[in-house]
Amino acid sequence: AQSVAQPEDQVNVAEGNPLTVKCTYSVSGNPYLFWYVQYPNRGLQFLLKYITGDNLVKGSYGFEAEFNKSQTSFHLKKPSALVSDSALYFCAVREPASNTGKLIFGQGTTLQVKP
Amino acid sequence: DADVTQTPRNRITKTGKRIMLECSQTKGHDRMYWYRQDPGLGLRLIYYSFDVKDINKGEISDGYSVSRQAQAKFSLSLESAIPNQTALYFCATSEMRTGLYNEQFFGPGTRLTVL
Numbered sequence: 405a406q407s408v409a410q411p412e413d414q415v416n417v418a419e420g421n422p423l424t425v426k427c428t429y430s431v432s433g434n435p436y437l438f439w440y441v442q443y444p445n446r447g448l449q450f451l452l453k454y455i456t457g458d459n460l461v462k463g464s465y466g467f468e469a470e471f472n473k474s475q476t477s478f479h480l481k482k483p484s485a486l487v488s489d490s491a492l493y494f495c496a497v498r499e500p501a502s503n504t505g506k507l508i509f510g511q512g513t514t515l516q517v518k519p
Numbered sequence: 520d521a522d523v524t525q526t527p528r529n530r531i532t533k534t535g536k537r538i539m540l541e542c543s544q545t546k547g548h549d550r551m552y553w554y555r556q557d558p559g560l561g562l563r564l565i566y567y568s569f570d571v572k573d574i575n576k577g578e579i580s581d582g583y584s585v586s587r588q589a590q591a592k593f594s595l596s597l598e599s600a601i602p603n604q605t606a607l608y609f610c611a612t613s614e615m616r617t618g619l620y621n622e623q624f625f626g627p628g629t630r631l632t633v634l
Contacts, residue, residue, distance in 0.1 A: 408561075413559070438622060440625075445627075445628075446627060446628075447523070447609060447625035447626050447627045447628050448562075448609065448611075448625040449625070450622040450623070450624070453622055494561060494562065505550050505552075505567070505613050505615070505621070505623070506552075506564055506567065506577070507562075507564075507623060509554075509561035509562040509563075510561050511559055511560055511561040512559075512561050
């Protein structure tokens with residue numbers, strides 16, 4: 405069965421430092437991978453996705469993610485964190501063999517960026 | 520995403536009451552989804568619909584029912600609410616026409632408390 409794991413409940417980073425939010429997945433075949441961000445009292449917003457091609461994917465707000473097939477990982481990164489990046493981040497995977505469009509979400513990682 | 524709206528935004532109810540959560544979208548998408556979010560568990564799929572005549576159960580459909588009244592409207596009902604249905608509920612939409620890997624767009628959520 406497909407699954408997604410976000411091993412860290414919370415990540416703390418100082419403003420201006422690089423940040424990484426980790427995600428690993430388990431899926432049969434080649435995965436479709438997504439990152440979403442949830443700000444307080446808001447719905448989830450799409451950040452970026454990996455479908456195929458270049459392993460480094462660039463998304464909204466300066467975020468990027470690196471797909472690593474051998475490590476089954478899709479870590480979210482940003483070179484220089486902002487206080488406004490503080491939010492809850494979700495990794496999600498979609499099984500390519502399925503036509504349903506269903507996403508399986510990780511449990512979420514809270515990112516705290518301190519001034 | 521302002522194109523996906525949910526009503527009500529907050530609701531407190533009592534055990535045994537019937538509750539309906541409504542979702543409307545102006546994105547013209549075919550697919551609509553209902554998720555619930557619980558702390559530490561991420562988002563879990565309750566029901567999804569590809570069109571008015573195509574409704575499918577997700578991983579946690581017990582205790583819930585849905586109605587797709589039109590392409591733009593997808594309602595979630597709790598026939599007899601129980602306390603462990605206290606959660607944050609999200610509606611989402613995605614487009615089907617252009618491929619299998621389109622991201623989902625989320626509403627702002629409904630916070631439901633069952634006493």
